[in-house]
Amino acid sequence: MVETRLIDGKAFAEAMRARLKGEVAAFVAETGVTPGLAVVLVGEDPASAVYVRNKGKQTAEAGMASFEHKLPAETTQEEVLALVQALNADNAVHGILVQLPLPAHIDAQAVLATIDPGKDVDGFHVMNAGRLAVGLDALVPCTPLGCVMLLKDTLGSLAGLEAVVVGRSNIVGKPLAQLLLREDCTVTIAHSRTRDLPAVCRRADILVGAVGRPEMIRGDWIKPGATVIDVGINRVEKAGGGTRLVGDVAFGEAQGIAGAITPVPGGVGPMTIACLLANTLTAARRQAG
Numbered sequence: 001m002v003e004t005r006l007i008d009g010k011a012f013a014e015a016m017r018a019r020l021k022g023e024v025a026a027f028v029a030e031t032g033v034t035p036g037l038a039v040v041l042v043g044e045d046p047a048s049a050v051y052v053r054n055k056g057k058q059t060a061e062a063g064m065a066s067f068e069h070k071l072p073a074e075t076t077q078e079e080v081l082a083l084v085q086a087l088n089a090d091n092a093v094h095g096i097l098v099q100l101p102l103p104a105h106i107d108a109q110a111v112l113a114t115i116d117p118g119k120d121v122d123g124f125h126v127m128n129a130g131r132l133a134v135g136l137d138a139l140v141p142c143t144p145l146g147c148v149m150l151l152k153d154t155l156g157s158l159a160g161l162e163a164v165v166v167g168r169s170n171i172v173g174k175p176l177a178q179l180l181l182r183e184d185c186t187v188t189i190a191h192s193r194t195r196d197l198p199a200v201c202r203r204a205d206i207l208v209g210a211v212g213r214p215e216m217i218r219g220d221w222i223k224p225g226a227t228v229i230d231v232g233i234n235r236v237e238k239a240g241g242g243t244r245l246v247g248d249v250a251f252g253e254a255q256g257i258a259g260a261i262t263p264v265p266g267g268v269g270p271m272t273i274a275c276l277l278a279n280t281l282t283a284a285r286r287q288a289g
């Protein structure tokens, strides 16, 4: 049995937001420009609405301008593209985020491709994804960036460590693999078709769950002492009625095996918005400079 440490993403994100608030104030004093973040939400997905509300609140708390554009689910692709183009041209807007998923009739890749890469604070534009892949300066996706910050805070140098990322999405799995490679990890991306997934996971010094399947990664898939990052946020039915949030890792089973683990909620989640604010300030600096 090892003592499993909790990785407190909530506290880390709070400290980061406090630091950013100071940096934003200094930037405003120096340039007279208030960094602005525009968030576009199409449709009424309740989870997305909660995220968007939190983003708006924390953007304002950091001293930045928040512009929310809530569009009905029937909005056409042309209307979304026209809004993105207007935001590209708006000097008060330094960062643009289009909340995913978009309704099925809208081509998400076409929308992401329309965002000015310099304002792409999600880092989802192919220009930023490509720049990350070849090792150039890029706006980097927020959740993977938050994961790497927590890992470096927990472990120090990541060089030479075996990292297994379970999940291959464009939002988390693929960009996280790129970032871990940049930190000199040996990186495996595993997914639903991986053969003997438990054995692959047991190789990991750093194990990341980013598949969106409640508690799929079991305790006996974890190498004793490994650092576990749980990106999953899954709402499941409680035995006695109601719902609760669980990650992609069976958190209870990981206790006494993992060396350190992020809880759900309060682990990776709060880091995503903190990194979004950091990206917005970075984008504003580049546009001012």
Ligand code: GUN
Pocket (backbone or CB within 6 Å): 097, 098, 099, 100, 101, 122, 142, 143, 171, 272
């Ligand atoms: N939906 C789930 N995560 C994200 C994210 O990081 N950015 C955007 N735009 N949509 C999301």
